[in-house]
Amino acid sequence: MSKIYNPEHIELKWQKNWADAHCFEAKSDKSKPKFFGLIEFPYPSGAGLHVGHPRSNTAMDIIARKRRMEGYNVLYPMGWDAFGLPTENFAIKNHVHPAGVTKKNVDHFRQQLQRIGFSFDWSREVDTTDPNYFKWTQWIFLQLYKHGLAYKSEMPVNWCPSCKCGLANEEVVSGRCERCGAEVIRRVKSQWMLKITKYAQKLLDGLDDVDFIEKVKTQQRNWIGRSEGAEVDFAIADSDMKLRVYTTRADTLFGATYMVVAPEHAAVDAMKDRIENWDDVIAYREAAAKKSDFERTELAKDKTGVELKGIKAINPVNGKLIPIFISDYVLVTYGTGAIMAVPAHDTRDWDFATKFGLPIIEVVAGGEDVQKAAYTDVEEGVLCNSGFLDGLSVAEAKKTIIAWLTEKGLGEKKVNFKLRDWVFSRQRYWGEPIPLVNCEKCGWVPVPVEQLPVLLPDVDNYEPTDSGESPLSKIDSWVNTTCPCCGGAAKRETDTMPQWAGSSWYFLRYADPHCDTDLARWEELSYWLPVDWYNGGMEHTTLHLLYSRFWNLFLYDIGAIPNKEAYLKRTSHGMILGRNPECYESMTTMERFNAAMDGIEAWGAEKILKDGADALPAKDAFMAMKEDEQKAVIEKLLDEKKMNKWCAEKYGDSSKHTAAKMSKSKGNVINPDETIAEIGADAFRLYEMFMGAFDQAIPWSTEGARGCRRFLERVWRLQDMLTDEEDVRKEMEVAVNSMIKKVTDDIERMKFNTAIAAMMSFVNDIYTNGKITRGELKALMLCLNPVAPHITEEMWEACGFGEPIYAQSWPKYDENKLVAAEVEIAVQIKGKVRARIMVPANLTQADGEKLLENETVKALVNGAVVRKLIFVPGRLLNIVC
RNA sequence: GCGGAUAUGGUGGAAUGGCAGACACCGGGGACUUAAAAUCCCUUGCUAACAAGCGUGCGGGUUCGAGUCCCGCUAUCCGCACCA
Numbered sequence: 001m002s003k004i005y006n007p008e009h010i011e012l013k014w015q016k017n018w019a020d021a022h023c024f025e026a027k028s029d030k031s032k033p034k035f036f037g038l039i040e041f042p043y044p045s046g047a048g049l050h051v052g053h054p055r056s057n058t059a060m061d062i063i064a065r066k067r068r069m070e071g072y073n074v075l076y077p078m079g080w081d082a083f084g085l086p087t088e089n090f091a092i093k094n095h096v097h098p099a100g101v102t103k104k105n106v107d108h109f110r111q112q113l114q115r116i117g118f119s120f121d122w123s124r125e126v127d128t129t130d131p132n133y134f135k136w137t138q139w140i141f142l143q144l145y146k147h148g149l150a151y152k153s154e155m156p157v158n159w160c161p162s163c164k165c166g167l168a169n170e171e172v173v174s175g176r177c178e179r180c181g182a183e184v185i186r187r188v189k190s191q192w193m194l195k196i197t198k199y200a201q202k203l204l205d206g207l208d209d210v211d212f213i214e215k216v217k218t219q220q221r222n223w224i225g226r227s228e229g230a231e232v233d234f235a236i237a238d239s240d241m242k243l244r245v246y247t248t249r250a251d252t253l254f255g256a257t258y259m260v261v262a263p264e265h266a267a268v269d270a271m272k273d274r275i276e277n278w279d280d281v282i283a284y285r286e287a288a289a290k291k292s293d294f295e296r297t298e299l300a301k302d303k304t305g306v307e308l309k310g311i312k313a314i315n316p317v318n319g320k321l322i323p324i325f326i327s328d329y330v331l332v333t334y335g336t337g338a339i340m341a342v343p344a345h346d347t348r349d350w351d352f353a354t355k356f357g358l359p360i361i362e363v364v365a366g367g368e369d370v371q372k373a374a375y376t377d378v379e380e381g382v383l384c385n386s387g388f389l390d391g392l393s394v395a396e397a398k399k400t401i402i403a404w405l406t407e408k409g410l411g412e413k414k415v416n417f418k419l420r421d422w423v424f425s426r427q428r429y430w431g432e433p434i435p436l437v438n439c440e441k442c443g444w445v446p447v448p449v450e451q452l453p454v455l456l457p458d459v460d461n462y463e464p465t466d467s468g469e470s471p472l473s474k475i476d477s478w479v480n481t482t483c484p485c486c487g488g489a490a491k492r493e494t495d496t497m498p499q500w501a502g503s504s505w506y507f508l509r510y511a512d513p514h515c516d517t518d519l520a521r522w523e524e525l526s527y528w529l530p531v532d533w534y535n536g537g538m539e540h541t542t543l544h545l546l547y548s549r550f551w552n553l554f555l556y557d558i559g560a561i562p563n564k565e566a567y568l569k570r571t572s573h574g575m576i577l578g579r580n581p582e583c584y585e586s587m588t589t590m591e592r593f594n595a596a597m598d599g600i601e602a603w604g605a606e607k608i609l610k611d612g613a614d615a616l617p618a619k620d621a622f623m624a625m626k627e628d629e630q631k632a633v634i635e636k637l638l639d640e641k642k643m644n645k646w647c648a649e650k651y652g653d654s655s656k657h658t659a660a661k662m663s664k665s666k667g668n669v670i671n672p673d674e675t676i677a678e679i680g681a682d683a684f685r686l687y688e689m690f691m692g693a694f695d696q697a698i699p700w701s702t703e704g705a706r707g708c709r710r711f712l713e714r715v716w717r718l719q720d721m722l723t724d725e726e727d728v729r730k731e732m733e734v735a736v737n738s739m740i741k742k743v744t745d746d747i748e749r750m751k752f753n754t755a756i757a758a759m760m761s762f763v764n765d766i767y768t769n770g771k772i773t774r775g776e777l778k779a780l781m782l783c784l785n786p787v788a789p790h791i792t793e794e795m796w797e798a799c800g801f802g803e804p805i806y807a808q809s810w811p812k813y814d815e816n817k818l819v820a821a822e823v824e825i826a827v828q829i830k831g832k833v834r835a836r837i838m839v840p841a842n843l844t845q846a847d848g849e850k851l852l853e854n855e856t857v858k859a860l861v862n863g864a865v866v867r868k869l870i871f872v873p874g875r876l877l878n879i880v881c
Numbered sequence: 882g883c884g885g886a887u888a889u890g891g892u893g894g895a896a897u898g899g900c901a902g903a904c905a906c907c908g909g910g911g912a913c914u915u916a917a918a919a920u921c922c923c924u925u926g927c928u929a930a931c932a933a934g935c936g937u938g939c940g941g942g943u944u945c946g947a948g949u950c951c952c953g954c955u956a957u958c959c960g961c962a963c964c965a
Contacts, residue, residue, distance in 0.1 A: 348963055538959080760903095870946080
């Protein structure tokens with residue numbers, strides 16, 4: 001009888017063994033093929049790891065461990081994306097230095113990750129707040145600056161009044177600050193911007209060369225938002241001014257019955273003298289500026305605007321005079337900030353025209369009455385009321401009109417993107433200082449490379465200022481410096497970089513994390529990059545993933561790195577959900593108590609209430625308790641099962657109602673430490689991978705996790721069934737080979753749940769059989785090792801199988817031993833299964849006829865005329881008669 | 882509004898157009914225990930209860946055969962959102 005399975009003991013032992021052996025450190029043996037597996041490095045928050053982190057980490061750990069066994073030189077690194085607001089806010093509140101907070105959090109995270117047994121190469125750990133690291137973040141910024149891709153711009157930015165900080169568009173979620181939830185307002189500030197728009201086309205094109213899951217590509221394409229159209233000039237009547245618009249529907253030009261410009265559009269000011277209702281215009285403009293993005297969105301349906309009285313534009317195709325309006329449904333940031341309005345064929349224009357009583361002229365026939373609704377179909381329609389375009393399809397008309405406009409010098413073909421430039425300034429302390437100084441004589445001057453990094457000074461107070469300046473601006477000794485160019489007095493830039501900066505190139509640093517002459521040495525970059533497989537969350541698709549591709553493309557263009565695209569392959573995991581607290585929160589104390597009473601009756605009171613109340617029947621005792629005592633008792637009694645049952649009754653039986661995204665505020669976060677303490681790291685890893693399809697959101701189930709522990713107990717006890725036989729027994733060949741094949745294939749497809757199911761089936765087979773040979777156990781240990789590395793190493797050692805598994809090769813399967821000699825097939829009559837028969841596995845399609853001789857089949861056919869016979873070898877026989 | 886995804890037992894989920902529900906969780910029963918836990922074995926889609934019938938969100942279609950393919954809906958989730 002083997003010892004009792006004690007995960008904690010085994011896991012700590014092997015974690016130490018691996019560290020001592022340095023077996024997961026990436027070697028610079030460039031003769032071997034390399035594999036660079038990457039997962040997003042975490043932000044080390046004070047709350048510590050949650051169960052979502054290990055889902056991605058475990059998946060890539062499995063792949064990394066398998067690759068090592070397959071003979072690859074594997075780089076699987078970990079680091080910390082450690083700049084960021086929560087740390088800074090914590091530091092402000094508790095009057096401590098953010099660096100100290102960061103260190104403490106990082107140490108906690110590292111310890112938590114190590115307890116799970118990931119095969120990270122800890123010798124390559126990176127930390128974005130380490131000056132040796134952010135020296136190169138600053139260096140990259142200066143390259144962007146030198147190549148004209150960083151510029152300062154007075155522009156309206158999204159301003160979070162609570163964080164007192166400018167936000168990128170990507171950080172604004174339905175009008176609210178992504179971090180704190182406060183309503184975002186618009187505020188004009190001078191900001192550093194990165195010209196990511198210059199790379200819009202390259203970022204789009206690059207997607208064709210990489211293996212990203214389709215929905216990531218689609219989301220990036222939509223975010224970049226390329227559209228093909230034309231710019232057209234509309235002359236202003238009685239002047240030599242022109243108003244240029246962008247349109248994707250140049251074909252509908254004859255239907256343009258008015259124009260709209262954004263309230264902030266410069267042309268409005270240029271025409272000031274001729275506008276008769278200037279006061280109205282100014283009033284509208286101010287009202288629009290005051291609106292938050294949220295209000296703009298809220299009122300999206302309700303069109304407002306003011307006509308510029310006294311001014312008319314001329315439609316270039318028919319010379320008609322048309323009015324001009326300002327309205328905030330036209331955005332100054334897109335296209336030319338002005339549009340031609342074709343109410344008959346654009347829903348927004350139709351809404352506006354209807355409200356303001358403007359003419360609606362049909363120019364594409366084929367739809368319903370355009371007076372009732374806009375007709376926007378571009379596939380079916382045929383042009384009408386459009387002079388020389390009449391009778392053409394929309395596509396033909398577009399070509400024709402653009403050619404005509406180009407020839408006349410009235411317009412031209414134009415491509416536009418939704419992608420905006422990246423607001424790169426933050427008025428915060430805990431970020432990389434932007435390494436520029438402002439000299440009155442020389443303007444903005446980069447800090448020379450040899451003076452990098454520009455370090456953060458020690459500050460007493462990290463509180464942002466109400467003026468919107470960074471706390472750094474208050475440190476005169478730091479701000480005042482000399483100009484590197486002329487040696488005169490100069491001031492440092494006090495804005496810092498956003499959190500995205502450090503994470504936009506960290507994968508490059510992993511190739512050579514201790515290099516102090518470059519961001520990483522060329523030969524290391526050429527060997528390790530690009531990243532072979534990057535797994536991460538969908539929430540980073542349009543932010544981090546796009547930004548880092550942008551930096552990588554840029555660094556490639558300036559010859560700093562050898563690879564164009566950063567990541568060859570991108571996959572994504574689903575979220576892990578917790579219990580929906582609404583269920584629990586909406587219960588009254590009595591309801592909770594009643595639900596809990598079931599538990600009391602079922603299990604006996606004393607046991608459950610051991611350290612709660614003294615006596616039962618509990619109702620009286622319970623009612624006598626203080627409220628928080630009651631709460632504690634209820635928490636103890638209301639296990640997951642009861643909660644689900646209760647929620648199901650209240651909300652219907654779907655678990656979708658009982659599950660919700662985990663968050664601290666909802667109080668439904670599952671703590672991995674507690675789970676690991678209960679079931680061990682191997683069972684935890686196993687459950688994370690087994691719980692469901694890897695790419696889908698899944699509610700956590702404590703019961704399900706315990707089931708995985710149970711499986712490992714079963715595996716552990718296989719030692720008691722072990723025989724002295726070295727080889728795989730004949731009768732187990734199919735089971736062993738098909739398991740190896742299934743596990744091998746499914747790991748590559750990230751179908752971890754079915755890979756694990758295959759191993760469970762195998763173990764079930766062994767239990768039925770009662771015995772296991774050394775060869776059979778070896779195969780199982782090797783397959784299971786990437787998922788549950790500790791228990792498999794321990795058993796491998798205990799059984800005397802030789803060198804540790806981390807030094808073993810991945811098992812191979814024999815194609816010829818995947819199916820038994822005889823297989824069961826279904827016999828169908830007209831598609832209905834009527835019987836199952838055993839037949840030799842090697843029958844081919846041609847043997848189908850012969851099966852009619854089979855007694856069972858004969859009886860089913862019962863002398864009827866067989867009209868058609870379908871035989872699918874190994875699967876079924878279908879007889880139509 | 883646009884884009885993407887999803888829909889299968891009490892639950893999580895399996896299933897290259899070929900035996901729907903693998904593998905688990907929960908539940909039920911049994912064995913072993915003074916007892917409990919643990920473990921092992923059996924059972925577990927629904928209805929009827931004989932060997933039958935019905936079942937993959939809804940309505941059509943293609944096919945010898947559809948959870949899977951096609952057409953038309955519905956519901957839910959996620960992302961974007963006045964992008965001309």
